[in-house]
Amino acid sequence: MNNRLCQIHPSFQFNGKSYSKAEFLVLAESFLNSEEDYKAQFGKFILEWFDTNDFIRLTTSGTTGKPKEIQLLKEAMLNSALATSEFFNLTESCKALHCLPTQYIAGKMMLVRALVCGWELDVVPPSSHPLDGNEKAYDFAAMVPLQVENSVDKLKRVKQTIIGGAKLNPILADKLKQLPVLVYETYGMTETITHIAAKKVQEEAFSILPGIAIHKDERDCLVIDAPRLSEELIVTNDVIDLVSENQFIWLGRHDNxxxxxxxxxxxxxxxxxxxxxxxxxxxxxxxxxxxxxxxxxxxxxxxxxxxxxxxxxxxxxxxxxxxxxxxxxxxxxxxxxxxxxxxxx
Known part of the structure; x- marks a missing residue:
């Protein structure tokens, strides 16, 4: 197993405090019986990340079919974290906000990025108003559209925000375009370990992350070649226009x-x-x-x-x-x- 999977980056902080691996596992154990569900989910995932398995189990969303349990290699999750850090130029000691449920892949990956890249991670309960009651400034955050909608007037405190989980409506996109910070829509799925591409709000074409290659199949659907994330090609049902070898425009779901x-x-x-x-x-x-x-x-x-x-x-x-x-x-x-x-x- 990759040594980085077993370690905590020396710059990592969790809610303003540094932890050794042993201390962080004790914290995780203490979270398991918390009455606050988000803490219990956090504790469960931390213990799973540091166990002896080389994979984690999770369930796909079931948007277009039945939800299914899949296994994701921890090595692939580490590679995804590094690609995100490189694409958005996020260095160690990056101040990041975690406001997503940890039982889903997006929430898990925020913690993984912080652990392996050495971020200072503030964790708040997942809610539709994640920046309420918090006056801190951040370098990076990941949110779903509803959270962004309710935080437009506060997002200027976050240098870069990525949005995933659902399509962004044009009215909200227009508001975000006026902000003096960077806001991105992302493209990805559980099988690709969150996003493999991103675009600034109201730009048309997605740009792929490092280590990714793309092409179209006979249906004009996106095919993803991401050897650091998946041993197999990922064939999607997303119809695209291929702009270049590393950019595409999403048109819609083939099944829609x-x-x-x-x-x-x-x-x-x-x-x-x-x-x-x-x-x-x-x-x-x-x-x-x-x-x-x-x-x-x-x-x-x-x-x-x-x-x-x-x-x-x-x-x-x-x-x-x-x-x-x-x-x-x-x-x-x-x-x-x-x-x-x-x-x-």
Whole structure:
């Protein structure tokens, strides 16, 4: 096993205090019986990271299929941490905020990065307002869109923030673009050990991290070659435009693409255009149609209401919904992602 997996970087700090490995394991043990779930999850992962196995077990989110348990090599997680540190130029003693649940890969990786790169890590309970009651300045933080939405006025205290877990809506992206700090959208999944690419908010193309190679398959879907993270090629269901050997534009999920009368429609791109027009949660999806094969329908969460004509003014001819459906409550994964097909009655 790589020696760095068994060690704590000498510059590492946890909530303002330095720890030897033995001291950190004692802290982890003390967390296990905490009434605060986030501490118990932290303790569990710390002990798992330093055990004799060369892997950790975790469960995928289940956004597009059934959640499944997978094993990730600790060596690969270390390599991912180093790639992130290099891409964002994060040196030892970087002041980082940890505000994500540790039972999921994004939360685990924030701790791993701090341990192996020597960061000064402040850990707060995961909440939708992670910067409330905290006036400190940070070099780096990772958040989900809801946390960012609730922290826009405070994000100027974080030099670099990465956002993952869900698509960023254009209204929020526009607010973030005005900030005097760097905010990035990331691309990744559990199998790639969080992000393998990032882009500044409102830029179009993602740039890949060090040690990654990409190409397209016959479906125009992204294929990731990341030997330091995975022994096998990672074939995704994400349709992309390949800009260069290290940049791509994400178009949408292959399993969401709607073929309407021979025209390929990407729901995610249509939803971007509608984001500023509909305040309720919504999505678009294909529905079987005798004439078109599939017709585009708009599904809105909540009680029925009338949409103004201007709602669809930014859409192309074929992007306009042929039916509008209201659903009282969307079906979600554990991490809050909408299960589109299961949300339709």
């Amino acid at each position: 693409v709607i073929n309407s009368g021979g025209i390929k429609l990407f729901p995610e791109k249509i939803e971007e255009k509608l984001a500023s027009k509909i305040s309720n949660r919504f999505f678009v999806i294909g529905k079987s149609d005798e004439t078109l094969g599939e017709k585009l329908i708009l599904v809105i969460e909540g009680e029925p209401f009338e949409l103004p004509e201007s709602t669809f003014e930014n859409l192309d001819k074929y992007e306009k919904p042929r039916e509008i459906l209201f659903v009282s409550k969307f079906v979600e994964t554990e991490t809050g992602k909408i299960k589109r097909k299961k949300s339709i009655p």
